Amino acid sequence: MADLAEDDVTALVRRRSRRPVIALGVTLVVAAVAAVVGLTTGSFQASVGDVASALSGTGDARTSLVVLGLRVPRISAALAIGAALGLAGAVFQTLARNPLASPDIVGFSAGSATGALIGLTLIAPTASPAAGAWMGGLLTVVVVMMIARRVGISREKTILAGIALSMLLSAVNDYLLTRAPLEIARNATQWLFGSLVAASASDVALLLASLIVLSTVLVVVHREVRALELGDDTARSLGVRTGRAKLVLIVVAALLTGTATAVAGPIGFVALAAPQLARRVMGTSGIPLVGSAAIGATVLLIADVVAQRALAPLQIPVGLVTGVVGGAYLFWIVARTRR
Template sequence: MNRPVKAIRTPAGLSVRVDPRASAVVLVLGAAAVASAVGLIGSGDFPMSFRDVVDTLLGNGTAAQEFIVRELRLPRVLVAVLVGASLALSGAIFQSLSRNPLGSPDVIGFGQGATVGALAVIVLFGGDSLAVSGGAVAGGLLTGVLVYLLAWRRGVQGFRLVLVGIGVAAMLTAVVHYLITKADLVDATRATLWMTGSLDGRDWAQVRPLLIMCAVLLPVVLAYGRPLRMLEMGDDAAYGLGVPVERTRIVLMGSGVLFIAVATAAAGPISFVALSAPQLARRLTRSPGPNLAAAAVTGAALLLVADWVATNTFTDRQLPVGVVTGVLGGCYLLWLLVTERKAGRI
């Protein structure tokens, strides 16, 4: 069925295609993310009303409210927004490149690569938080290069990328367990806590690298949105439409790996957001293609809601947000597998 799509001409003479439903979904999800962020800032041991939070953000709060909001809670919320959006964008990129809803970076090894890099720094070198972040980024990038080289055979086909990635993920998971067994008690405890994925204690030091990454990579990924959509039709069709296939794939894979590596460095390995957010965005927009903007706001909203559940559901203690996303994402993965099997795609 044809979707109503409007063409808008810019002052520079460019024509931009706009899908009204997709635009409405992005606006609604963006508003939901903002409302969730304000509600999350207002929750905690020092509760604040919605209006008090807004007034404080606008500079009209008391000294105590200013400190609590701007120094303690706002950085955590911004990390949740940026990490959720980054994971979702990485998932949208790899699911489109592999043309497989299971082609998520935390399924095909890139998330595990970042985890191994971070754990190696913790266990082998006893590095600080900055070194751990660097190790996560380096591990993710090296894993991306390895998967690309192993999957290459006159190009990189989607099914081969997924199969190679799953194999690499299994090997990296074994490396994670090995590193844990080699660590002493203190480092093993630190590594285990980091591996659960948490937003607790996040401050402006984690916000800045995420902002820089998004400022650099987001325009690149959006610029390659149309070629990415064409790649979903297959390499031959993309070649016929004038898309430089391998260059596009390398740029997008590099961007996707950086998204998940920096997000993992900031908050630890938070599972299933990269898998579920792009699929939820596609179902909400009812639009083919990567739906990058919708996926980003869906990922941000999902992680904000998951963090609210983690901090408010159990009154005696807070759960790491990775535990909540793991439970919800595991249920979603089972549903997705059943759906794909019924459709005859797996």
């Protein structure tokens, strides 16, 4: 009887250990299917064979232009941005131990947008908004932490301080748009909605380089991340220098958010929901970083395909799609918490 119980426990442990791997595999398959749909459908129809020929360099000029010049960069950007936002959300929620902690909720996305808008409207209208987005995100981090520390730092006060700052920065963004020339304001407004229409190969290169570097940092501090999930006191007892670890993680999350915002504008919901979806799908006690990146990439790619195809030939910004889903997700969280 004891042997039977031990066998049951062993089988349960094996199933739980395989679940994250299986869930990750299913997520990647869903992402691949969404990518195929994005490559083959639209106003220009292309078969899987046509796409394969274009990717191998043997396709006709028109198919190669559409597939390689337009669709592949957009799909690659969606995957990279979704992964970056998923990782950023996982870091924020791990530090705050709160499912509502994410860059778009606590003001970092708005700060990145403000930095980028200052660059576009006041400094260099034709330059890349990446530097401004990074600086805006980092400065927002500093301000939020200063406010939270001054009023007595806690998870709830940090989130409230971020929400208040996000509202102020949104007003600043609107003011910058009113002061900008009409053409610049029109382009900036489209960018503020969150759009992948203008994603290019150079944008994808920037995203991938940033994602590789910042993900490497997260791998290096992975032990600290897992320890912080147990609470500050437990992390200190395990030898983790919590202050330095939190600073590194917040800077990494802010840079991930800034890079994503620089390319596509502020995109909501992905950083908020991807970590929680990953935790539930993969059955882990903590928030899985790899799973959050995979879920974020898949969710954003599916949302972008919907944004392109739902009202074709009209294309809507992907930020509007994720905003609608994000609102429903927040209502679900509120209802679930009350139950």
